[in-house]
Amino acid sequence: MLSVRALSTDYTDRRGASVRAVQELAFDVQPGKFFTLLGPSGCGKTTTLRSIAGLERPREGEITVESTVVFSAAHGVFVPANRRGFGMVFQSYAIWPHMNVYQNVAFPLVAGRRRIPKDEIRARVLRVLDTVALDDVATRDATTLSGGQQQRLALARALVLEPKLLLLDEPLSNLDAKLRERMRFELKRLQRELRVTTVYVTHDQSEALALSHEIGVMKDGRLVQVGSPRTIYGRPANPFVADFVGTTNFIRGAVTSVQSGSSTLVVASEIGSVTALATEPLHAGADVVLTVRPEDVELSETAASGVNTWRATVDQKVFLGEAIDFRVRIGERLLLARTHPRLSTRIGHPIHVAIAPEKVLALRAGDA
Amino acid sequence: MPAAATRTAVRSTPIPAEWLQGLVVGASVLVVVYLALVPLAFLLWQSVHAQVAAGTVAPLSLDNFRNVYARTGTGRLVADSLRFAIGSSLIAFGIGTLLAWTNERTNAPFKRVFFAVSIVPLIIPGVLFVIAWMLLGSPKIGLINVALQALFATDFVFVNVYSLPGMAFVDGLHYAPLAFLMMSAAFRAMDPALEEAALMSGASVASVAWRITLRLSWPAAFATLLILFVRALESFEAPALLGLPAGIQVFTSAIYSAIHRYPADIGLASAYGVSLLAIAAAGLWLQSRITARGARHATVTGRGFRPRAIDLGRWRMPVAAIFVTYLLLIVGLPFLVLLWSSFQKFYAVPSLDAVRTLTLDPYRFVFAFPSIARATLNSIALAVATATAIMLVTSVTCWIVVKSRARGRSALDVVSSIPIVFPGLVLGLAIMIFYLHVDVGIYGTLWILFVAYVTRFLPYGIRYNSASMLAIHRELEESAAMSGASWWQTFRRIVLPLLRPGLVAGWIYIAIVSVRELSSSILLYGPGTEVLSVVIWELWENGQYVELSALGVLMIVALSLLVMVAQRLGGRLGVRIA
Numbered sequence: 001m002l003s004v005r006a007l008s009t010d011y012t013d014r015r016g017a018s019v020r021a022v023q024e025l026a027f028d029v030q031p032g033k034f035f036t037l038l039g040p041s042g043c044g045k046t047t048t049l050r051s052i053a054g055l056e057r058p059r060e061g062e063i064t065v066e067s068t069v070v071f072s073a074a075h076g077v078f079v080p081a082n083r084r085g086f087g088m089v090f091q092s093y094a095i096w097p098h099m100n101v102y103q104n105v106a107f108p109l110v111a112g113r114r115r116i117p118k119d120e121i122r123a124r125v126l127r128v129l130d131t132v133a134l135d136d137v138a139t140r141d142a143t144t145l146s147g148g149q150q151q152r153l154a155l156a157r158a159l160v161l162e163p164k165l166l167l168l169d170e171p172l173s174n175l176d177a178k179l180r181e182r183m184r185f186e187l188k189r190l191q192r193e194l195r196v197t198t199v200y201v202t203h204d205q206s207e208a209l210a211l212s213h214e215i216g217v218m219k220d221g222r223l224v225q226v227g228s229p230r231t232i233y234g235r236p237a238n239p240f241v242a243d244f245v246g247t248t249n250f251i252r253g254a255v256t257s258v259q260s261g262s263s264t265l266v267v268a269s270e271i272g273s274v275t276a277l278a279t280e281p282l283h284a285g286a287d288v289v290l291t292v293r294p295e296d297v298e299l300s301e302t303a304a305s306g307v308n309t310w311r312a313t314v315d316q317k318v319f320l321g322e323a324i325d326f327r328v329r330i331g332e333r334l335l336l337a338r339t340h341p342r343l344s345t346r347i348g349h350p351i352h353v354a355i356a357p358e359k360v361l362a363l364r365a366g367d368a
Numbered sequence: 369m370p371a372a373a374t375r376t377a378v379r380s381t382p383i384p385a386e387w388l389q390g391l392v393v394g395a396s397v398l399v400v401v402y403l404a405l406v407p408l409a410f411l412l413w414q415s416v417h418a419q420v421a422a423g424t425v426a427p428l429s430l431d432n433f434r435n436v437y438a439r440t441g442t443g444r445l446v447a448d449s450l451r452f453a454i455g456s457s458l459i460a461f462g463i464g465t466l467l468a469w470t471n472e473r474t475n476a477p478f479k480r481v482f483f484a485v486s487i488v489p490l491i492i493p494g495v496l497f498v499i500a501w502m503l504l505g506s507p508k509i510g511l512i513n514v515a516l517q518a519l520f521a522t523d524f525v526f527v528n529v530y531s532l533p534g535m536a537f538v539d540g541l542h543y544a545p546l547a548f549l550m551m552s553a554a555f556r557a558m559d560p561a562l563e564e565a566a567l568m569s570g571a572s573v574a575s576v577a578w579r580i581t582l583r584l585s586w587p588a589a590f591a592t593l594l595i596l597f598v599r600a601l602e603s604f605e606a607p608a609l610l611g612l613p614a615g616i617q618v619f620t621s622a623i624y625s626a627i628h629r630y631p632a633d634i635g636l637a638s639a640y641g642v643s644l645l646a647i648a649a650a651g652l653w654l655q656s657r658i659t660a661r662g663a664r665h666a667t668v669t670g671r672g673f674r675p676r677a678i679d680l681g682r683w684r685m686p687v688a689a690i691f692v693t694y695l696l697l698i699v700g701l702p703f704l705v706l707l708w709s710s711f712q713k714f715y716a717v718p719s720l721d722a723v724r725t726l727t728l729d730p731y732r733f734v735f736a737f738p739s740i741a742r743a744t745l746n747s748i749a750l751a752v753a754t755a756t757a758i759m760l761v762t763s764v765t766c767w768i769v770v771k772s773r774a775r776g777r778s779a780l781d782v783v784s785s786i787p788i789v790f791p792g793l794v795l796g797l798a799i800m801i802f803y804l805h806v807d808v809g810i811y812g813t814l815w816i817l818f819v820a821y822v823t824r825f826l827p828y829g830i831r832y833n834s835a836s837m838l839a840i841h842r843e844l845e846e847s848a849a850m851s852g853a854s855w856w857q858t859f860r861r862i863v864l865p866l867l868r869p870g871l872v873a874g875w876i877y878i879a880i881v882s883v884r885e886l887s888s889s890i891l892l893y894g895p896g897t898e899v900l901s902v903v904i905w906e907l908w909e910n911g912q913y914v915e916l917s918a919l920g921v922l923m924i925v926a927l928s929l930l931v932m933v934a935q936r937l938g939g940r941l942g943v944r945i946a
Contacts, residue, residue, distance in 0.1 A: 087568070
């Protein structure tokens with residue numbers, strides 16, 4: 001469906017120097033899928049989205065949609081934004097204040113060189129307004145809508161042409177927390193129902209995990225990992241992804257032995273010997289970073305046995321309602337653990353720690 | 369109410385701070401109401417009373433208006449006023465909008481230099497700008513005519529500033545930067561995503577410009593046009609210096625002529641003044657209505673992604689040429705012609721002969737002439753006193769309007785912005801009439817100029833102070849109150865320091881416009897109370913062009929230095945001037 005190849009962009013900053021925004025980016029999105037570009041601000045994700053939209057002209061690379069080349073630096077192809085026929089929702093929604101709700105949605109149908117009969121325009125606008133549950137405010141002034149309604153209006157306007165590709169630039173970031181959570185479900189339902197191929201840009205990892213079929217994590221203009229939400233969360237390819245997506249414990253160490261025929265290895269670390277899982281081939285002696293999610297650190301007041309068990313003391317704890325976060329001390333190291341709130345060991349008291357070997361990932365140190 | 373919050377149960381004696389608050393607030397309100405309302409009321413009163421011998425009560429009549437509008441020539445005066453104002457505002461708007469659009473949305477060269485130079489006309493007093501353009505565009509001695517006539521070996525008059533189009537051109541050129549700044553702000557305030565969203569909807573670039581950009585900036589454009597129109601109606605220098613010699617009269621020059629004939633016809637001047645005031649008020653009222661409706665159109669904007677500049681391609685150099693021409697017309701040529709003339713014994717068109725007679729005499733004259741030294745001191749004293757008084761008084765009234773819940777605070781807001789509708793000349797007239805009738809001993813002294821300046825520039829002080837007042841969160845004052853501070857302590861230790869950037873910027877701005885002020889001063893000065901702009905005017909009337917040029921060059925250089933220092937200082941305080 002969408003194919004991005006070797007995309008590089010740069011822009012000139014205030015002093016006139018050339019700055020690289022995106023470098024050698026490549027990814028594919030299958031038809032009907034929801035693809036998210038996730039990364040911290042300034043990583044180039046919005047620039048990438050705008051390049052796909054045709055609002056930016058990249059320096060190098062090629063963008064193809066359904067076997068149509070919309071951009072190719074090598075062949076000098078650049079289809080302007082208004083000929084690409086994609087839908088886009090902007091971060092600010094960009095609702096035109098001089099038009100009412102109906103006129104905003106109808107604009108894509110009357111703009112450009114399309115000649116669509118009045119009746120059909122009306123039918124299509126009302127249908128899409130119905131889809132986003134705005135049919136009852138069609139004649140209202142667009143600026144009188146609430147934040148959530150404006151967001152849905154922007155979505156309706158992007159969808160009314162039934163675009164091949166829907167582009168969303170942080171559409172939920174201007175909403176308050178409760179509304180954001182509701183719109184997350186709404187957006188996911190719509191996308192799954194309409195099966196419109198979607199590229200979504202966000203810096204919010206929980207949005208990315210909740211909505212996507214596939215996530216591309218970006219850092220400094222490069223894609224550092226592409227995978228399903230479960231892979232990104234459970235099998236991060238490097239410490240950056242592990243850290244950016246969710247909370248994690250990092251423990252430094254070096255490989256002491258590798259079990260032949262399996263990806264299990266033993267690491268000498270700051271908290272002693274740890275049995276861990278490797279996602280790539282590692283040799284004995286290699287420097288590694290171990291990562292463990294707090295919810296995979298099991299705490300108990302009764303002693304555990306076997307590999308990856310430690311005696312620790314409770315250093316601090318935070319009650320969150322549905323869970324409780326413990327900070328425990330193993331020797332000099334502090335580890336974060338998230339457990340069921342029924343555990344109520346007091347601060348300063350001993351506690352037992354166990355981590356399943358397959359929940360400890362060994363990542364090559366120094367990677368991104 | 370922060371003041372109430374400071375009153376704790378422990379204190380039982382009346383708190384002096386409460387009195388102080390009442391005193392400071394009351395005094396400020398009185399000053400503002402007195403300044404804004406008294407001359408207006410008196411002008412209206414005067415205009416509906418037939419002129420009779422001093423000391424007797426004048427009968428109420430509309431004779432003055434009947435006289436004015438029955439008179440042949442008044443129709444022409446109204447028509448010429450409107451033609452001049454429309455012409456000037458369209459020229460300023462056309463130039464300013466084109467420059468603003470290229471500056472904001474395209475990759476034209478020299479953009480940064482251009483923006484920096486755009487404040488220069490703020491520095492050049494109107495009277496100097498017009499005189500410089502007389503030296504450039506007069507039919508006989510104008511440099512442009514002389515040069516083009518020599519080039520084409522003809523005696524054809526290429527430009528003539530002593531004409532209605534000439535007046536409109538010079539005035540419009542002088543105020544193009546105002547249009548530039550206002551339209552730049554309008555273009556910048558528009559979320560570029562609004563245009564990009566239309567592009568993504570399949571609209572062509574032309575369609576986006578027509579259906580989105582133009583439609584959305586229409587309220588701002590219309591408001592800008594109205595302001596330029598009202599301001600052109602109020603303009604005094606170009607109509608008086610260029611129009612009167614050519615026999616063209618507009619409202620402002622007619623008022624000036626009515627006062628400066630013997631005997632002065634104050635009734636006639638007031639009737640003209642009230643007419644002008646009515647048109648100006650209507651224009652500004654319409655403008656505020658449009659702006660208020662435009663505010664409804666404001667949308668939530670995200671962190672703006674700067675729009676990619678439109679590539680002008682091969683049009684880059686022609687556009688650059690337009691920029692350079694503009695800068696030449698508005699800054700380069702006027703300053704150079706003054707500079708040239710300031711080194712001559714008698715004004716002469718530049719030539720090899722004239723180069724041989726270069727002299728520093730005009731500058732010697734400027735430094736030796738006692739009335740120029742006195743005028744400089746007067747101007748400086750007035751600028752400092754006016755700026756200080758306005759910024760202090762408006763800081764209190766803005767606090768009442770923005771922060772307090774005092775009754776009548778919105779009325780105070782309206783009253784304090786009344787002077788903005790006063791054309792400078794009409795304000796001068798109103799103040800002159802008032803203090804002629806009510807003798808408190810300030811007529812003919814510097815004090816009357818001080819009163820006029822404070823009244824005239826009061827709205828600027830309000831604008832600067834209320835902007836920064838709105839930025840001070842209410843809780844900052846409330847926490848001071850919770851810490852036990854009285855109202856006065858809170859105002860002095862919390863509010864004023866936080867207002868400081870706005871105070872400094874407003875002070876500098878008011879000081880500069882005070883030094884430039886001519887149209888009120890021209891009716892109010894007396895022997896010994898001339899200010900610099902009046903001295904330039906008098907030198908012009910005496911035909912002392914070279915001395916005038918020398919004084920003008922010195923003034924421009926001094927004011928430029930002041931602005932540079934102010935911007936350097938302002939950068940450190942986080943202030944942007946103009």
